Amino acid sequence: MKPQQSSSPGTVDVQAFIDSQRFSPYQWMILIVCFLVVVADGFDTAAIGYVAPSLTREWGVSKLAMGNVLSASLVGLALGALIAGPFADRFGRKPVLAVSVAVFGLFSLATATAASAVELSGWRFLTGMGLGAAIPNATTLLAEYAPARRRAFLVNSMFCGFTLGAAGGGFLAAVMIPEFGWRSVFVVGGVVPLVLAVMVLALPESIRFMVLRDWPAQRIGSVLRRVAGSAQFQASRFTLPDDQADKLRSPLGLILSQKYRMGTFMLWTTYFMGVLVFYLVTSWMPTLVNETGATPAEAALIAALFPLGGTLGAMACGWLMDRIDPHRVIGVAYFFAGVFTLAMGHASSGSYLTMLTPVAGLFMGAGLVSMPALAASFYPTQGRACGVGWMLGIGRFGGILGAVAGGTLLQLGLGMSAILSMLAVPSVLAAIAVAAKGMAGEAKPSQQAAVANEA
Template sequence: MSHHQSATSKVIDVQQFIDEHSFSPYQWLILFICFLIVAADGFDTAAIGFVAPAVAREWSIPVSALGPVLSAALVGLALGALLAGPIADRIGRRRVLIGSVFFFGLWTAACVAATDIWQLTVFRFLTGIGLGAALPNATTLLSEYVPAKRRALLLNIMFCGFTLGASAGGLAAAALIPDFGWRSVFVVGGAVPVLLAIGLIRLPESIRFMVIRDWPIERIRHVLRRIANDPAIATSRFTVWENQGDSQRTPIGAMLARPYRFGTLTLWLAYYMGLLVYYTLTSWMPTLIREAGFSLREAALVTALFPAGGVLGALIFGWLMDRWNPSRTVALAFLLLGVAVCAMGQGAASTGSLAVLTFVAGVCMTGAQMSMLALAALFYPTHSRATGVAWMLGVGRFGGILGAMGGGTLLAAGYSMIYIFTLMAAPAFVAALALFAMAWDRARPALAVH
C-alpha cells in the first residue's frame, strides 16, 4: 500500500475511484490516443514487408537477400521492450511513451535515405527499439486509467489498433508505391508518429504511478477531476491499495520475487510459444499452401483470412477475460489455436475447409496474443507493471525471430505443409498448459495477491 501524504483526513483509493465512476470522455480520449500509438506501431512494424519487393527490384537483389532487414526490427523490438519497462517504472510511462513514439517515427523516416541493405538494416533495428518501447508503455498507461471490470476488453480494443495499422501499411503501399516509389511509405510511416509524439505532450502520467511516487497532490487532483468532478477530491489524500510487499525491490527484482516468479515465467513461456506460431504461420503460410498444390490466388486469399479474424478474436477474448478467470480464458484461446492449426494440417483437402480453419486459427491466434498483454497488465502491481509487460514482450520476440527463420529451415529440409502445421500445434498447446498452470498457481490461497 502506498500513501500520498497530506494533513486532510479522507483517503481515496484511486483505482476504486476509477471503478466507481462512469467511463469519462477524458478516459475515452486516453484510450483513443493509445489506440493511435498502437496503430502507428502496427503500420511501421508491417511496412517493411510491403515495401520489400519494390526495394529488391530497385536494388536488383533477390527478396531473400532482405532477410537481415526483415529480422533487424524484431531484434530491435526485443531490446526496446527489455530496456523501456524498467525505465518507465522509474521515471513514468508518459515520458518513455512520448520518447519512443518520436524515436520510431524518426528512424522510419530515416529509411528514406537508405541506399543499401546494411543501412536499411541499421535503420530498421533502431526503428525496432522505439517500437518495442511504445507498446508495453501504452498498455501500462491505459491499464492504469480504466475500470477493473472492463480492463481486458478496453485494452484489447486498443490492441486492435495494431491490426488496423498493419492493414493500413498494406493499403498505403498499394496506393503510394506505383506513383511515388517505396520511400513514400516510410515518409508517411515517419511523419505520422513524429506529429503524434508532439501531440502526446498533452497526455497525462499514469494516475497510479503519480500516487505511489508521491507526486504533488494538486497534480493528482487535477487528473481525477477530469475523470469525475467529485467534491471529495478537494479534501482527500490518495492511495493505491495493492500488494506492494516488494516495492523496495527494483522492478526486475519484484517481477522475479516469490509471489510473481512462477507467473512471470509462465507468461514468458506462453508469449514466446505464441509468437513462434504466429511468425511461422504469417511468414510462411502463402508458401506452404502453394507447395501443397493450391494456386497462387487460393494461397493469397486463404492467407488473408488469418489476420482478418484478429479483431473479432481480441474482442471476444477480452470480453471473456473480464467475466471469467483471465489466465484460463487465454489458455483456452491457445488450446483452440492448437486444435485449429492441427486440423489445417490434416484437413487441407479443399480450399473451403482450409479457409474456414485458417479464419478460426486467426481468431484464436490474435485473440490469444493480444490478450497476453492485458493478462500481464492485470498480473503485476503498479511499481513493476511496465517492466512486467515489457519483459514478456521482449522475451517473446525471440520466439518470433525463431519462427520467422525456422519455417524456412523446415521448408528447405523438405517437410510438407501437413507436417509443419501439425508441428505448429505443439507450441500452442505448451502455451495453453503454461497458462492453465499459472491459473492453478494463482488460485492457491497464499498467493492470492491483487
C-alpha cells in the same frame, strides 16, 4: 457515484476511485491516443514486408539479405520492449511512451533514405527499438486509467489497432508504391508517429505512478477530477492498494522475486509459444499454400485470413476476461488455436483451408492480444511496465525463432501439412503454461478483487 475512500479521513484509494466512476471522456481520450499509437506501431512494423518485393526488384536483394532486414526489425522490437519497461517504471509511462513514438517516427523517416540493404537493416533495427518500446507503455498507461470491471476489454480493444494498422498499411502501400515508390511508405510511417508523439505529451502521467512517486496531492487531485467529471471529493492524501514491500524493489527484481517468479515465467512461456506460431504462419503461409498449387494471389489471400480473424477473437476474449477467470479464457483460446492449426495442415482442399484459416487466426489472435492485459493485471504499479515489456520482449524472440524455423523446415523438404501439424505443439504448450499460472495460486478467482485493484 461517490468515490471509495479508506477509513482515514481525507484519504482516497485512486484505483477504488477510478473503479467507482463511469468511463469518462477524459479516459476515452487516453484510450483513443493509445489506440492510434498502436495503429501506427502496426503500420510501421508491417511496412518492410509491403516494400520487400519492390526492394528485391530495385536493388536485386536476395532472399537471404531480405531475411536479415526482417530479422533486424524483430531484434529491435525485442530489445526495445526489454529496455523500455524498466525505464517507464522509473521515469514514468508518459515520457517513455512519447520518446518511443518519436524514435520510431524519426528512424522510419531515416529508412526512406536508405541506399543499401545493410543501411536499411540498421535503420530498421533502430525503428524496431522505438516500436518495441511503445507497446508496453501504451498498455500500462491505459490499464492504469481503466476501471477493473472493463480493463481487459479496453486493453484488448486498443491492441486491435495493431492488426488494423498492419492491414491498413497493406492497402495504403498498394496505392502509394506504384505512384510514389517504396520510400513513400516509410515517409508516412514517420510523419504520423511524430504527430502522435505531440498528442502523447497532452496525456496525463499514469495516476498510479504519480501516487507511487509521491507527486503533489493537488496535481493528483486535478487529474482525478478530470476523470470523475462532476464528482466532487476532498482529499489531502492518495494511496494505492499495492503491497508496500513491492516499492522497495527494482522493477526487474520485483517481477523475478519469489512472489511473482512463477507467474512471470509462465507469462513468458505462453507469449513466446504464441508468437512463434503467429510469426511462422504469417511469414511462411503464402509460400506453403503456393507450393500446394495455388496461385500467388490465392496464397496471399488465404494467408491474410489468419491475422484478420484475430481482431474479432481479441474483442470477445477481452469481454470474457472481465467476467470469468482470464487464465481459462486464454488457455481455451490457445488450445483451440492448436486444434484448428492442426486441421489446417490436414485440409483436403483449398476451400476447407480458406474456412479453417480465419478460425485458427481468431483463437490465436484472441490468446496473443489478451496476454498484455493479463500481465498488466498481474503486476503491481512498481513493476507493471517492466513486467509487460519483458513478456513482450521475450515473445519477440519467439517470433524470430518462428520466422527462421519456417525457412529451415521448408529447406528440409517439409510441406504445409507437416509444418502446420507441428505448430499444434507450441499452441498447446502455451495453453498449459497459462493454465499453470492460474493454478499456481496467483490471480485465482478468489483473489480477483485484490488483483483487479493492483492494475
